[in-house]
Amino acid sequence: MSEHLADLERQRLPPDGAEVMRRALLSVRWRPAGPGLVLDSQTGLLWTAHDGGRPIPASEAQAHCQALGPGWKLPGEAELRALQDPGFAQMPCGSQLCRVSPLFQLSARFFWSASPDASGRLWAIELGEWPSNRARRYTPPSSEIRVLCLRAPER
Secondary structure, eight states: OHHHHHHHHHHTOOHHHHHHHHHHHHHHHEEEOSTTEEEETTTOOEEESBOTTSOOOHHHHHHHHHTTOTTEEOOOHHHHHTTOOTTSOOEEETTEEEOSOTTOBBSOSEEEEEEEOTTSOEEEEEOOSTTTTTTEEEOOOGGGEEOOOEEOOOO
């Protein structure tokens, strides 16, 4: 997508025209892929569209995703960060607002990542309002942390 945005900048489109194009590219990137699934057409990753609406302890996060079937896993920090984009309108994620595709239905703003800290504990990534809380690492109370799962494209 960054190549397309760079092309827009080189064409010197008016800001409103560039924003329209940016939003169109975002809507093409994220697509429904069946009940409860969202496809990232840029990476080929298949995501669960819902976070289950309940907290999941860190000790159960990996198993929760693996229980979905072969290839399903807990996303890493970078994969979770890639969900957020300032081009999206604000949408609810629990009591806060996030800027992620409206195809996701989130009940909180904190999500477990497979990326551990130095002590081996999983990081929770916050997908709060852009840009002040841009997908930062955080360790809130476990009662606030949800899980999104992903699967790499089948080959």
